[in-house]
Amino acid sequence: MKAIAVQPGAGGPDVVSRPVPEPAPGEALVRIHRVGVDGTDYEVIEGTHGGVPDGDDRLVLGHEAVGVVEDPNGTGLEAGQYVVPTVRRPPPGVETNDYFERGDPDMAPEGEYVERGIVGAHGFMAEYVTSPAAYLVPIPDELAPWGFLVEPISITEKAIEHARASRSAFDWRPESALVLGTGALGLLTAAMFTETLGYERVYCLGRKDRPHPTIDIVERLGATYVDSRETPVDEVAAAYEPMDVVYEATGHATHAFESIDALAPNGVAALLGVPTDWTFEIDGGRLHRDLVLSNKALVGSVNSNRRHFEAAIDTLAALPDWLLESIVTGIYGLDEIERAFPSATAPAATTDGGSGVGPDDDTTIKTAVEFMPI
Amino acid sequence: MKAIAVQPGAGGPDVVSRPVPEPAPGEALVRIHRVGVDGTDYEVIEGTHGGVPDGDDRLVLGHEAVGVVEDPNGTGLEAGQYVVPTVRRPPPGVETNDYFERGDPDMAPEGEYVERGIVGAHGFMAEYVTSPAAYLVPIPDELAPWGFLVEPISITEKAIEHARASRSAFDWRPESALVLGTGALGLLTAAMFTETLGYERVYCLGRKDRPHPTIDIVERLGATYVDSRETPVDEVAAAYEPMDVVYEATGHATHAFESIDALAPNGVAALLGVPTDWTFEIDGGRLHRDLVLSNKALVGSVNSNRRHFEAAIDTLAALPDWLLESIVTGIYGLDEIERAFPSATAPAATTDGGSGVGPDDDTTIKTAVEFMPI
Numbered sequence: 001m002k003a004i005a006v007q008p009g010a011g012g013p014d015v016v017s018r019p020v021p022e023p024a025p026g027e028a029l030v031r032i033h034r035v036g037v038d039g040t041d042y043e044v045i046e047g048t049h050g051g052v053p054d055g056d057d058r059l060v061l062g063h064e065a066v067g068v069v070e071d072p073n074g075t076g077l078e079a080g081q082y083v084v085p086t087v088r089r090p091p092p093g094v095e096t097n098d099y100f101e102r103g104d105p106d107m108a109p110e111g112e113y114v115e116r117g118i119v120g121a122h123g124f125m126a127e128y129v130t131s132p133a134a135y136l137v138p139i140p141d142e143l144a145p146w147g148f149l150v151e152p153i154s155i156t157e158k159a160i161e162h163a164r165a166s167r168s169a170f171d172w173r174p175e176s177a178l179v180l181g182t183g184a185l186g187l188l189t190a191a192m193f194t195e196t197l198g199y200e201r202v203y204c205l206g207r208k209d210r211p212h213p214t215i216d217i218v219e220r221l222g223a224t225y226v227d228s229r230e231t232p233v234d235e236v237a238a239a240y241e242p243m244d245v246v247y248e249a250t251g252h253a254t255h256a257f258e259s260i261d262a263l264a265p266n267g268v269a270a271l272l273g274v275p276t277d278w279t280f281e282i283d284g285g286r287l288h289r290d291l292v293l294s295n296k297a298l299v300g301s302v303n304s305n306r307r308h309f310e311a312a313i314d315t316l317a318a319l320p321d322w323l324l325e326s327i328v329t330g331i332y333g334l335d336e337i338e339r340a341f342p343s344a345t346a347p348a349a350t351t352d353g354g355s356g357v358g359p360d361d362d363t364t365i366k367t368a369v370e371f372m373p374i
Numbered sequence: 375m376k377a378i379a380v381q382p383g384a385g386g387p388d389v390v391s392r393p394v395p396e397p398a399p400g401e402a403l404v405r406i407h408r409v410g411v412d413g414t415d416y417e418v419i420e421g422t423h424g425g426v427p428d429g430d431d432r433l434v435l436g437h438e439a440v441g442v443v444e445d446p447n448g449t450g451l452e453a454g455q456y457v458v459p460t461v462r463r464p465p466p467g468v469e470t471n472d473y474f475e476r477g478d479p480d481m482a483p484e485g486e487y488v489e490r491g492i493v494g495a496h497g498f499m500a501e502y503v504t505s506p507a508a509y510l511v512p513i514p515d516e517l518a519p520w521g522f523l524v525e526p527i528s529i530t531e532k533a534i535e536h537a538r539a540s541r542s543a544f545d546w547r548p549e550s551a552l553v554l555g556t557g558a559l560g561l562l563t564a565a566m567f568t569e570t571l572g573y574e575r576v577y578c579l580g581r582k583d584r585p586h587p588t589i590d591i592v593e594r595l596g597a598t599y600v601d602s603r604e605t606p607v608d609e610v611a612a613a614y615e616p617m618d619v620v621y622e623a624t625g626h627a628t629h630a631f632e633s634i635d636a637l638a639p640n641g642v643a644a645l646l647g648v649p650t651d652w653t654f655e656i657d658g659g660r661l662h663r664d665l666v667l668s669n670k671a672l673v674g675s676v677n678s679n680r681r682h683f684e685a686a687i688d689t690l691a692a693l694p695d696w697l698l699e700s701i702v703t704g705i706y707g708l709d710e711i712e713r714a715f716p717s718a719t720a721p722a723a724t725t726d727g728g729s730g731v732g733p734d735d736d737t738t739i740k741t742a743v744e745f746m747p748i
Binding site: 102103104106107109110158161162164165166167168169170171253254256257264265266271272273274275276277278279280281282283284285286287288289290291292293294295296297298299300301302 | 476477480481483484532535536538539540541542543545627628630638639640645646647648649651652653656657658659660662663664665666667668669670671674676
């Protein structure tokens with residue numbers, strides 16, 4: 001079968017040939033339909049995040065997948081059923097551990113998991129994959145064409161769940177949200193705030209010039225586009241309003257700390273970006289004091305678990321078609337993967353790229369690779 | 375009647391004469407038994423925090439009080455009942471607002487509250503005070519001598535409630551806690567971790583030389599004393615262990631950010647100190663990345679509400695007598711208030727003083743003023 005693999009740090013991804021995997025007991029065989037491309041894939045390609053499985057020199061990419069059950073292999077799944085695989089698995093040679101047992105693999109610390117297509121385990125960019133049935137989340141047929149968006153949406157489901165949990169000790173009534181980043185994840189998250197989470201006022205911060213399709217999407221959602229070159233994060237509260245929630249999806253490290261200034265009293269910033277080391281000055285006394293006297297919180301969030309995937313499928317069903325059609329700017333076959341990975345050979349990412357935000361050329365928002373048409 | 379008042383920034387507190395207050399409808403008249411002294415009182419005395427009521431040039435101090443109902447005034451309280459007053463009230467001329475209505479006055483932003491004895495309203499260091507009955511929390515007679523510890527304990531009840539809430543979206547099983555600060559609040563909090571919250575391993579960081587009574591208290595609790603001069607906050611994880619909870623009660627601004635390094639994956643730091651402005655360098659990229667990839671959280675917390683006072687009374691009942699007797703190093707009458715406020719005329723506070731941590735001479739841990747013996 002064909003797969004898309006990469007040697008991290010040694011160039012773009014290639015189509016390779018691999019044997020069709022055989023499902024072990026408890027595993028199903030899944031034929032892959034589509035797999036999304038995101039910022040994490042670029043980090044893996046560049047070798048700045050993740051890594052190949054032990055004993056291998058290449059990694060099969062892909063962690064945002066949707067496919068159809070080809071062989072249930074006695075697992076209780078049904079042949080022909082569409083499924084979205086979750087990403088984390090126990091490390092090699094380990095059947096389970098406390099985090100997986102509790103249904104919280106997303107909370108496992110480094111060393112207690114591998115991530116398919118990211119670190120230590122091959123991904124889903126292949127014609128066929130196998131997976132324990134417990135990690136395959138059924139998705140209705142009519143949503144299957146968009147099923148590769150379930151994983152990124154699940155990332156936000158988790159981050160928002162944790163942000164809300166942090167505010168659950170009092171009667172919190174958030175109305176305003178600021179999304180940092182106008183990549184695919186930022187746009188999907190802005191849409192969740194306006195369409196499914198019921199926020200009254202939503203802002204989306206980026207650094208794009210008008211006219212731009214991402215700004216059009218922000219405004220069609222009824223959200224407000226904030227140009228970070230005119231209004232830096234720490235000036236948003238004064239220029240617009242203090243925010244009940246800030247959702248950081250840029251990976252720009254100063255944003256994590258500037259978010260404290262953007263927050264309203266009792267607000268929470270969910271941090272999702274994965275910056276590299278960067279030393280800079282902050283007025284730590286003022287920020288610390290403000291966190292305390294205004295009851296603010298910062299919550300880091302990575303990955304997601306099966307519950308978040310299930311919630312993401314409900315969210316996907318509730319998002320308008322025009323939005324999905326506008327965000328997904330290209331679906332490419334194996335004969336044109338360079339179009340699915342436009343940034344893999346492009347210059348360095350801009351600062352509003354970063355974790356999960358996706359490619360950074362000027363018109364691409366979200367791409368996917370199609371292994372099998374429906 | 376006699377009261378203890380201060381002109382912020384203009385010297386130590388004095389005994390002054392005031393008329394006995396008359397309870398308005400809905401208010402009870404309370405005769406004060408004892409009022410604790412803490413770091414916030416020193417900040418008010420120095421004029422760095424809080425402020426006098428409009429139209430006044432002096433503030434009656436005191437926010438950690440216990441008293442006895444002298445005149446229920448038809449409120450449903452009983453004469454002779456011991457009560458602890460909460461601290462926040464609606465601003466002058468405002469009967470209530472959303473935060474007070476919801477039972478969350480501790481979450482009210484600046485301008486939506488006053489704090490008795492701290493900002494905008496006279497405190498409880500007086501022979502008699504009046505208060506709406508809703509802000510008077512009954513305490514069993516046998517606990518009344520220690521009732522002035524209910525307010526500081528309630529501060530920790532709230533901080534821990536918010537910290538736990540932030541971890542409530544997954545199956546969190548914390549075992550280790552690090553308390554930054556060995557003042558009265560730090561010691562009470564360390565005792566809560568060991569005695570009532572069931573933490574298996576508790577550490578308390580300070581900068582005292584052995585032998586010292588606070589170190590003796592830490593060790594009698596079964597906790598480990600960490601000398602910050604040998605092991606800075608960001609080295610505690612390596613030297614001891616990564617912590618599920620960090621509780622910051624020093625007001626030392628770098629601690630808020632160094633706490634991220636002290637945390638275990640999935641850990642939470644509760645921040646309570648109130649530092650002044652201070653600009654310094656941090657490796658914000660590394661800290662941001664660690665918050666995200668290790669699912670860590672920072673939660674600021676100030677003040678407390680009636681529920682936290684009620685929980686604090688239960689906690690007080692569960693703490694061992696030896697601990698309370700060791701922490702409370704002096705109870706002084708109105709004829710020796712300079713002994714109740716030993717730091718008001720002392721040199722500048724050390725860096726492990728700060729919010730709620732109390733006076734900083736070498737043997738005093740916690741003092742209170744007694745207005746009426748039981």
